[in-house]
Amino acid sequence: xxxxxxxxIKQVPHPDYLxxxxxxxxxxxxxxxxxxxxxxxVGRNALEEALRIRERFSGSVTVIxxxxxxxxxALEEALxxxxxxxxxxxxxAFARADTLATAQALAYAISKLEHSDLILCGDATIDSxxxxxxxxxxxxxxxxxxxxxxxxxxEDERGLLIKRRWEQGYIKVRTKLPAVIAVTAKxxxxxxxxxxxxxxxxxxxxKKWGAADIGADLSRVGLEGSPTRFFQISEFHAExxxxxxxxxxxxxxxxxxxRLVKLEVL
Amino acid sequence: xNLDVEDKIQVWVWVEHHLEKLTRVSLxxxxxxxxxxxxxxNAEVTSVLVGTDSPKLVTELIDHGSDKVYLASNLSFTxxxxxxxxxxxxxxxxxxxxxxxLWGATSLGQETAARVAAQVGTxxxxxxxxxxxxxxxxxxxxxxxxxxxxxxxxxxxxxPEKRPQMATVKPGIFSPPEPVKRSGEVxxxxxEDTATSFEIIEVVEELEETFPLEQAEVVxxxxxxxxTSGGFQAAEELAEVLGGIVVGTRPxxxxxxxxxxxxxxxxxxxxxxxxLVTLGVSGAPQFATGVLNSKVIFAVDKNPQxxxxxxxxxxxxxxxxxxxPLLINKLRAIKExx
Numbered sequence: 119x120x121x122x123x124x125x126x127i128k129q130v131p132h133p134d135y136l137x138x139x140x141x142x143x144x145x146x147x148x149x150x151x152x153x154x155x156x157x158x159x160v161g162r163n164a165l166e167e168a169l170r171i172r173e174r175f176s177g178s179v180t181v182i183x184x185x186x187x188x189x190x191x192a193l194e195e196a197l198x199x200x201x202x203x204x205x206x207x208x209x210x211a212f213a214r215a216d217t218l219a220t221a222q223a224l225a226y227a228i229s230k231l232e233h234s235d236l237i238l239c240g241d242a243t244i245d246s247x248x249x250x251x252x253x254x255x256x257x258x259x260x261x262x263x264x265x266x267x268x269x270x271x272x273e274d275e276r277g278l279l280i281k282r283r284w285e286q287g288y289i290k291v292r293t294k295l296p297a298v299i300a301v302t303a304k305x306x307x308x309x310x311x312x313x314x315x316x317x318x319x320x321x322x323x324x325k326k327w328g329a330a331d332i333g334a335d336l337s338r339v340g341l342e343g344s345p346t347r348f349f350q351i352s353e354f355h356a357e358x359x360x361x362x363x364x365x366x367x368x369x370x371x372x373x374x375x376x377r378l379v380k381l382e383v384l
Numbered sequence: 385x386n387l388d389v390e391d392k393i394q395v396w397v398w399v400e401h402h403l404e405k406l407t408r409v410s411l412x413x414x415x416x417x418x419x420x421x422x423x424x425x426n427a428e429v430t431s432v433l434v435g436t437d438s439p440k441l442v443t444e445l446i447d448h449g450s451d452k453v454y455l456a457s458n459l460s461f462t463x464x465x466x467x468x469x470x471x472x473x474x475x476x477x478x479x480x481x482x483x484x485x486l487w488g489a490t491s492l493g494q495e496t497a498a499r500v501a502a503q504v505g506t507x508x509x510x511x512x513x514x515x516x517x518x519x520x521x522x523x524x525x526x527x528x529x530x531x532x533x534x535x536x537x538x539x540x541x542x543x544p545e546k547r548p549q550m551a552t553v554k555p556g557i558f559s560p561p562e563p564v565k566r567s568g569e570v571x572x573x574x575x576e577d578t579a580t581s582f583e584i585i586e587v588v589e590e591l592e593e594t595f596p597l598e599q600a601e602v603v604x605x606x607x608x609x610x611x612t613s614g615g616f617q618a619a620e621e622l623a624e625v626l627g628g629i630v631v632g633t634r635p636x637x638x639x640x641x642x643x644x645x646x647x648x649x650x651x652x653x654x655x656x657x658x659x660l661v662t663l664g665v666s667g668a669p670q671f672a673t674g675v676l677n678s679k680v681i682f683a684v685d686k687n688p689q690x691x692x693x694x695x696x697x698x699x700x701x702x703x704x705x706x707x708x709p710l711l712i713n714k715l716r717a718i719k720e721x722x
């Protein structure tokens with residue numbers, strides 16, 4: 119039986135630039151424009167898992183992201199990995215959403231799709247990293263949710279056996295499709311887009327959906343639908359009297375080791 | 385369940401326990417909940433404890449500062465069954481209208497909290513580093529503080545309209561208070577809904593992974609900067625020379641260098657070693673919050689502007705590819721002498 123899979127991804131700043139992102143002092147939201155953006159790292163694992171399941175059962179993989187116009191790039195990247203369809207939730211009405219309003223918009227969009235058996239997400243992003251969106255998405259869709267999945271095995275066409283990580287090890291759980299699964303980076307090794315994938319991607323359409331297209335209640339999405347608000351941004355107090363050495367490796371290493379010995383930590 | 389109107393403002397804590405012991409994060413939250421109650425006035429701390437019938441744990445909750453304990457003592461109902469726990473909490477919230485609920489940011493705790501936030505339609509701030517009450521627009525509100533982006537910033541987030549105000553806090557942020565003999569009320573509760581959306585087959589503890597990071601004397605943290613200069617192996621080599629353990633940042637986790645339980649920072653673990661060596665870690669606040677209690681921080685990174693040098697005691701600016709082999713050799717020579 120074919121398996122129709124939806125993968126939710128998020129565009130995030132490239133890890134090289136994580137510390138260089140500034141905050142808009144008034145809105146409190148991130149000014150990401152200057153940092154190169156990529157698909158969130160563990161989002162690629164979610165895509166890879168979807169592609170492997172499609173290879174086994176046939177079916178389709180649809181990728182969804184919510185974000186500003188430039189988030190389209192993340193979808194192009196996913197299409198080049200050989201995803202079948204892409205949906206871009208892009209509307210001023212979705213902007214400045216917290217996790218609840220983000221999950222709500224994704225839930226509206228997924229409900230709009232003709233059919234979906236499995237929804238895959240990464241377990242957390244490298245930027246805000248709350249890990250809340252997949253869980254809240256499942257709640258809105260009223261589907262089972264397994265968080266932090268290290269391994270996903272089909273027992274039959276509708277039954278999943280999952281290794282769910284927790285602090286002391288893992289929990290083996292069983293659930294049935296349809297379901298929402300948030301995967302960890304442990305689950306697989308994502309493929310790189312190849313030339314034929316990139317060429318094929320050019321011909322694929324990216325659907326752009328706004329609030330009206332998904333029938334969103336405007337009081338439940340974007341800033342309007344977000345219970346939380348930024349209240350204040352302040353300096354992070356963590357400064358130490360650091361001695362920073364710069365120069366020839368030999369010299370600076372000797373100086374650093376000398377200090378470590380004096381501090382009695384070697 | 386009766387619709388009690390509580391006469392005191394309710395500050396709740398979701399409690400986790402393991403091997404007949406309350407977790408440190410839960411006890412730390414009870415201490416913080418007491419502080420919030422003092423700031424609010426006319427408020428009380430209520431713990432919610434499930435999956436145990438141990439009178440000892442109940443007494444400990446009360447002695448650490450709980451005025452009330454909601455106890456679901458049915459042993460078949462555990463914190464692993466996150467969907468049932470969330471239904472129970474949602475029902476308790478609807479009947480008792482708590483003002484605030486605090487959760488440990490454990491994998492299970494944060495999942496249960498996120499479910500409840502969606503079910504009752506309220507806000508949830510993840511991985512807080514501080515919590516306090518402030519009067520904003522004439523209304524006392526819970527201010528949740530999280531490590532922010534870019535430079536050295538913290539963000540303060542509030543939930544002005546919806547209730548309860550909810551926050552998750554990582555292990556290691558708040559210390560448990562000293563227990564004092566006190567009395568409290570125990571109220572039995574039962575899950576009404578027992579239809580689960582997933583079946584738990586086995587709970588596996590991988591003991592070799594349970595070495596408490598908080599007790600490590602020497603910790604080497606691997607960051608994204610290693611990807612372009614010599615790779616992750618150097619971090620392992622350095623840790624071996626120093627007799628330390630290797631941890632990493634979120635990008636290091638996503639690169640597959642470290643297991644999830646070795647990720648440090650806001651959404652990971654907290655360490656407080658004698659010596660922390662960071663390699664190619666830029667030191668964004670979401671990492672920094674996990675290492676602030678280290679005695680000495682020694683940072684190596686190629687970017688002189690990296691925020692890590694603001695929180696380091698000793699820093700080397702240089703290409704890791706040039707610095708690391710030499711550093712490892714010199715440290716090995718020192719260690720072999722001693």
